[in-house]
Amino acid sequence: MFKKIKPFMPIVAGLSLLVLSGCSDLIVLDPKGPVAATQRDLIMLSIYFMLGIVAVVFVVFTFILVKYRDRKEFNDKDYKPDMHGSVKLEIIWTIIPVIIVVVLAVPNAIALYELKGQPESTADKEPIVIQATAVDWKWIFSYPEENIETVNYVNVPEDYPILFKVTAADSMASFWVPQIGGQIYGMPGMVNDLFLQADEPGVYEGRNSNFTGEGMAHQEFDFVALEEEDYRNWVEETQENEPKLTKGTYEKLMLPETVEKMTFSSTHLNIVDHGQNPAYAMKIREKYGIREKSEGNEDGKVDGNDSNESHSNH
Amino acid sequence: MIDFIKDNLILDDPLILGANISILLTVIGIVFVLTYFKKWKWLWSEWITTVDHKKIGIMYILAALVMLFRGGVDALLMRAQLTVPNNAFLTSDKYNEIFTTHGTIMIIFMAMPFLIGLMNVVVPLQIGARDVAFPYLNSLSFWSFMFGAILFNISFVFGGSPDAGWTNYAPLAIEGSPGPGINYYLLGLQISGIGTLLTGINLIVTIIKMRAPGMTLLRMPMFTWTTLVTAFIIVFAFPILTVTLALMTFDRSFGTHFFTLTGGGNTMLWSNLFWMWGHPEVYIVVLPAFGIFSEVISTFARKTLFGYKSMIISLVGISLLSFLVWVHHFFTMGGSAAINNIFSITTMAIAIPTGIKIFNWLGTLYKSRIQYTTAMLWAVAFIPTFVIGGVTGVMLGMAAADFQYHNSYFLVAHFHYTLIAGVVFACFSGLVYWYPKMFGHKLNERLGKWAFWFFAIGFNVCFLPQFLLGFSGMPRRVYTYVPEDGWTLLNVISSIGALGMGIGFVFIVYNIYYSFRYAKRETTGDSWDGRTLEWATTTAIPPHYNFAVIPEVKSLDTFWFNKQETGKKEKVEYKEIHMPNNAGTPFIMSALMFVAGFGLVFDLWWMAILGGLGIIACMVIRSLRSHKEDEGFHVSVEEIKKTEQSFHEEA
Ligand code: HEM
Ligand SMILES: [Cu+2]
Ligand SMILES: [Cu+2]
Numbered sequence: 001m002f003k004k005i006k007p008f009m010p011i012v013a014g015l016s017l018l019v020l021s022g023c024s025d026l027i028v029l030d031p032k033g034p035v036a037a038t039q040r041d042l043i044m045l046s047i048y049f050m051l052g053i054v055a056v057v058f059v060v061f062t063f064i065l066v067k068y069r070d071r072k073e074f075n076d077k078d079y080k081p082d083m084h085g086s087v088k089l090e091i092i093w094t095i096i097p098v099i100i101v102v103v104l105a106v107p108n109a110i111a112l113y114e115l116k117g118q119p120e121s122t123a124d125k126e127p128i129v130i131q132a133t134a135v136d137w138k139w140i141f142s143y144p145e146e147n148i149e150t151v152n153y154v155n156v157p158e159d160y161p162i163l164f165k166v167t168a169a170d171s172m173a174s175f176w177v178p179q180i181g182g183q184i185y186g187m188p189g190m191v192n193d194l195f196l197q198a199d200e201p202g203v204y205e206g207r208n209s210n211f212t213g214e215g216m217a218h219q220e221f222d223f224v225a226l227e228e229e230d231y232r233n234w235v236e237e238t239q240e241n242e243p244k245l246t247k248g249t250y251e252k253l254m255l256p257e258t259v260e261k262m263t264f265s266s267t268h269l270n271i272v273d274h275g276q277n278p279a280y281a282m283k284i285r286e287k288y289g290i291r292e293k294s295e296g297n298e299d300g301k302v303d304g305n306d307s308n309e310s311h312s313n314h
Numbered sequence: 315m316i317d318f319i320k321d322n323l324i325l326d327d328p329l330i331l332g333a334n335i336s337i338l339l340t341v342i343g344i345v346f347v348l349t350y351f352k353k354w355k356w357l358w359s360e361w362i363t364t365v366d367h368k369k370i371g372i373m374y375i376l377a378a379l380v381m382l383f384r385g386g387v388d389a390l391l392m393r394a395q396l397t398v399p400n401n402a403f404l405t406s407d408k409y410n411e412i413f414t415t416h417g418t419i420m421i422i423f424m425a426m427p428f429l430i431g432l433m434n435v436v437v438p439l440q441i442g443a444r445d446v447a448f449p450y451l452n453s454l455s456f457w458s459f460m461f462g463a464i465l466f467n468i469s470f471v472f473g474g475s476p477d478a479g480w481t482n483y484a485p486l487a488i489e490g491s492p493g494p495g496i497n498y499y500l501l502g503l504q505i506s507g508i509g510t511l512l513t514g515i516n517l518i519v520t521i522i523k524m525r526a527p528g529m530t531l532l533r534m535p536m537f538t539w540t541t542l543v544t545a546f547i548i549v550f551a552f553p554i555l556t557v558t559l560a561l562m563t564f565d566r567s568f569g570t571h572f573f574t575l576t577g578g579g580n581t582m583l584w585s586n587l588f589w590m591w592g593h594p595e596v597y598i599v600v601l602p603a604f605g606i607f608s609e610v611i612s613t614f615a616r617k618t619l620f621g622y623k624s625m626i627i628s629l630v631g632i633s634l635l636s637f638l639v640w641v642h643h644f645f646t647m648g649g650s651a652a653i654n655n656i657f658s659i660t661t662m663a664i665a666i667p668t669g670i671k672i673f674n675w676l677g678t679l680y681k682s683r684i685q686y687t688t689a690m691l692w693a694v695a696f697i698p699t700f701v702i703g704g705v706t707g708v709m710l711g712m713a714a715a716d717f718q719y720h721n722s723y724f725l726v727a728h729f730h731y732t733l734i735a736g737v738v739f740a741c742f743s744g745l746v747y748w749y750p751k752m753f754g755h756k757l758n759e760r761l762g763k764w765a766f767w768f769f770a771i772g773f774n775v776c777f778l779p780q781f782l783l784g785f786s787g788m789p790r791r792v793y794t795y796v797p798e799d800g801w802t803l804l805n806v807i808s809s810i811g812a813l814g815m816g817i818g819f820v821f822i823v824y825n826i827y828y829s830f831r832y833a834k835r836e837t838t839g840d841s842w843d844g845r846t847l848e849w850a851t852t853t854a855i856p857p858h859y860n861f862a863v864i865p866e867v868k869s870l871d872t873f874w875f876n877k878q879e880t881g882k883k884e885k886v887e888y889k890e891i892h893m894p895n896n897a898g899t900p901f902i903m904s905a906l907m908f909v910a911g912f913g914l915v916f917d918l919w920w921m922a923i924l925g926g927l928g929i930i931a932c933m934v935i936r937s938l939r940s941h942k943e944d945e946g947f948h949v950s951v952e953e954i955k956k957t958e959q960s961f962h963e964e965a
Contacts, residue, residue: 182717
C-alpha cells in the first residue's frame with residue numbers, strides 16, 4: 001500500500017539523490033579553509049542530530065499509522081477514544097527538545113565567537129587586509145598595504161589569515177565563498193569584518209548571494225589562493241606593470257553593469273570610502289545620466305522611466 | 315490619459331499579451347453571463363453586500379484559490395526557466411518580477427485569505443455564535459483585501475510588476491527600482507493589510523465575547539484557539555507593516571529619507587522593520603494550520619485531542635517567541651557574536667513548543683481508529699513533511715551555520731517545507747473537511763486522493779533536491795546558472811516535482827466542478843460524525859442565523875458527547891432572532907481605496923485625493939447613519955419554524 005511507503009519516500013528520495021549528485025558537488029561540505037571547516041563540522045553535527053530526530057519520528061509515525069488504521073480486523077482493545085493526555089509523556093517530550101536545543105546551542109555559540117576572530121592555526125601571522133566592495137554587479141577588491149586593486153577576482157596567499165573589510169556602493173550584497181567560509185553582508189555606509197583563510201592553492205567560486213537586481217546572478221568573482229611566493233611575485237608584478245586606477249575609470253565602475261576582470265596598481269580608497277559615503281555611486285550615476293530613482297530631483301518624484309515622465313506632463 | 319494608458323499597458327511580451335487577452339475575455343464572459351441570466355442584482359444583494367460570515371468566508375476562499383492558481387503559474391514558469399542551465403525562456407527582469415509576485419501573492423493573497431476564509435466560515439459556528447462580532451467590519455475587511463489584491467495583480471499587465479523580492483529590501487526597492495512596480499507592492503499590501511488588521515480585531519472580540527453559554531476558554535475547539543492567538547499576533551504585527559510600508563511610500567513618492575542610500579537614510583532599518591512583521595507573519599499563517607490539523611486529526615482518529623492544555627500552552631509560547639526571532643533573517647548583517655547568539659537561541663527554542671505539538675498529534679493517533687479520508691491524508695502527510703521543515707529550521711537557526719545556508723536553496727527548500735506542508739496542506743485539508751458545511755455536498759474522495767498523491771509526492775520531489783542545491787552553493791533568486799555549476803540534475807528533478815504539484819492542483823479544481831455536478835447532497839449538518847459545534851447545525855448548510863437555538867456547552871468536544879448521550883429530544887422553543895443588515899458601503903469604500911491606491915502608484919495626485927476624500931465621505935456617512943442601519947432585522951419565529959421543519963422532513 002502506498003500509505004505505508006509514503007513516510008519513507010522522502011528518506012529514500014533523499015538518499016538516492018545524495019548518491020546521484022555525488023558528494024563532491026556539495027561544496028559547502030567540502031571546505032578548503034578553517035572557517036568553512038568549522039561551519040562544516042557544525043552543520044554535520046546538526047545533520048546527525050536532525051537525522052536522528054527524523055528517524056525516530058518517522059518510525060513511530062509509521063507504526064501508529066499502520067497499527068491504528070480502521071479496518072475489518074481492527075482490534076477494539078486498541079481503541080481508547082477518551083485518552084486525553086499524559087502529563088508524564090508530555091513532560092518527556094518537552095525535555096527532549098530542550099536538551100537537543102542546548103546541545104546544539106553550545107557549539108553554535110562557541111563557533112560564533114571563534115568566527116569573529118582570526119583563525120587559530122595562523123594566530124601568529126599578521127592578517128592581510130583586503131577591502132571588498134560590492135557594486136551592481138561586480139566585486140572590487142582593494143589591498144591598501146600593497147596599493148593594488150582588482151575587480152572580480154581576489155588573489156590571496158594560502159595558509160594566511162585574510163581580513164576582509166566588506167562594504168557596498170549601492171545595493172545590499174552578501175559576500176560568499178562557500179568553500180572558504182560563510183557569508184557577510186556588504187552594505188553602503190558600513191564596513192563588516194570577515195576573517196577567511198585558504199588551506200590549499202586553488203580557484204574557488206565566490207559570489208554575491210543577496211538579491212541586487214538584474215545582474216545579480218552574474219555578480220561573481222574568483223577567490224584565488226596562491227603559494228605564498230607566487231602571491232608575493234604577483235603583488236610585485238602588479239605594482240610594477242599594471243595601470244593606475246584613475247578617477248574616470250573608477251566612475252565607470254559605479255554604473256550598474258557587469259564587467260570583466262581588471263587589475264590596477266592603486267586603489268580607489270583615496271577617491272571614495274564607501275564605508276563613509278553611501279551616496280557616492282548614486283551621484284556618479286546621475287552625472288552619467290543613468291537615471292534611476294534619484295534624490296537629486298527637487299520634487300523628489302519617482303520619474304525614473306520615460307513612461308512616468310510623460311504622464312507627469314499631462 | 316490615452317497616452318498614460320498607452321505607456322503603461324504592457325503589450326510587447328507574448329506571455330503578458332496572452333494574459334491581457336485572457337483577462338479581457340474572462341471579464342467579457344463574466345459580464346455576459348451575469349447580464350444574460352439577469353444575475354447582477356443577485357450578485358449585489360446576495361454576495362457583494364452580504365455581511366454573513368459564511369458567505370464572506372466563501373468569497374475569501376474563492377479568491378485564495380484564484381491566487382493559488384496565479385502564484386502556481388508563477389512557480390511553474392520559474393521552474394521551467396531553472397530546469398536547464400543557460401535557459402533563455404525568461405529574461406532576468408521577468409524572472410525577478412515573477413519570484414517577487416509569486417512570494418508576495420502566495421503569502422499575502424493566498425495563504426492568509428485562505429485561512430481567514432476558513433476562520434470566517436468555521437469559528438462563529440464552532441463557538442455557537444450567529445455571526446462575528448462586527449459583521450459590517452467583516453465585509454470591509456474582505457473587500458479591502460480583495461481590492462488590495464486586485465491592485466497588486468494588475469501590475470503585471472499595467473505598468474510592470476514589483477521586482478525586489480517579497481522582502482522588498484531597501485535601497486534596491488527605492489533607488490534601484492524606478493517605475494511603478496514597487497508602488498504597487500507598497501499600496502497593494504497596505505490596502506489589504508487594513509483588511510487583515512480589522513479581521514484580527516473582529517476575531518478577537520468574536521471569540522472573547524460571543525461564545526455560547528458554557529463554552530469556557532478551556533472548552534474551546536483547537537481551531538478557535540489557534541484563531542484567537544493568531545488574531546492577537548495580527549493585531550500586534552500588522553501595525554508594524556502599515557507604518558513600514560507608509561515610510562517607504564514617503565521615500566518613493568515624497569522624497570523623504572528613511573531607507574534611502576542618499577540623504578542619511580538607513581537601509582538596515584527596512585530589513586529590521588520588515589522582519590519584525592515578517593516573522594510573526596509566518597506564524598500568522600502556520601498557527602491556524604495547526605488548528606485545522608488538530609480538528610481533522612481528532613475527528614478522523616475518532617479520539618479526543620491528546621494534550622489539549624499543552625497544545626494551548628505551546629501555542630501561546632510560539633506566538634510570544636515569534637516576536638523575538640526576527641534577526642535570524644539577517645545573521646549575516648554583521649551583528650556581534652552575542653546578538654547572533656541570543657537570536658539563535660530564541661529561534662531554536664521555537665522547536666520546543668513545536669515538538670510538543672508534533673508529539674501530541676502522534677499521541678492523538680496512538681490508540682485511535684484512523685479513517686483515511688482525503689482530509690485526513692493531508693493532515694497525516696503534514697506530520698513527517700513538517701518535521702523536515704522544522705529540523706531544517708533549527709539548522710538555519712544556528713547562526714554560525716546559517717552563514718552558509720543564508721540566501722541559498724537550502725533556505726528555499728526549508729520555507730517551502732513549512733509553508734506548503736504546513737499551510738497549503740492545511741488549507742486543502744480544511745477545504746475538504748468543511749466543504750459540506752459551505753456547499754452542502756462533499757468533494758469526491760477518489761479525485762481528492764488523486765490530487766493528494768500527485769501533490770504530496772510532487773512536493774517532495776520538487777523540494778528535497780533543493781536542500782542539496784543549497785549545499786552545492788546555489789543562491790536563491792538567480793534566474794540562471796551555467797552547466798559547470800553542476801546544479802542541472804537536481805534542478806531537473808525539482809522541476810518534475812513541480813509539474814506533479816501542478817497536476818495535483820488541476821485535480822482539485824476539477825474535483826470542485828465534478829462534485830458540484832455529481833456529488834450526493836448532504837442531508838444532515840453532521841457530515842463526518844464530527845465533534846465540535848459547527849457540525850451541530852440542523853441543516854447541511856447552516857441557515858443565515860446558524861443556530862435556531864443557541865447550543866449549550868458542557869464539555870470539550872461537546873457535540874460528540876451530546877451524541878453519545880442519545881435519547882430524549884426536548885421540545886425546543888424558538889424565539890425571534892436579531893440579524894444584521896446587508897451593507898454596500900464596505901464595497902464602495904474599498905473600491906475607493908483602490909482608486910486612491912492606484913493614484914498613488916502613478917503619482918496621479920488628483921486621483922489619490924479624490925479617492926481619499928471618497929473614503930472619508932464613506933466614513934462620515936456610515937457614522938451619521940449607523941444608528942439606523944445597525945438596527946438590523948428580526949427573523950420571525952414562523953420563518954425559523956419553516957426553515958427548521960423543511961430540514962426535518964428531508965432527513
Ligand atoms: C506550488 C508549488 C510551488 C513551487 C513549485 C514554488 C517554487 C518557487 C520558486 C522556484 C521560487 C523562487 C526561488 C528563487 O529563485 O529564489 C519560490 C520562491 C518563493 N516561494 Fe514558492 N513555490 C511554490 C509554492 C509556494 C507557496 C505555497 C508559498 C507560500 C505560501 C511560497 C512562497 C514562496 C516565497 C515567499 C518565495 C520567496 C520569494 C522571494 O524570494 O522573494 N511558494 N518558490
Ligand atoms: Cu548595515
Ligand atoms: Cu523568521
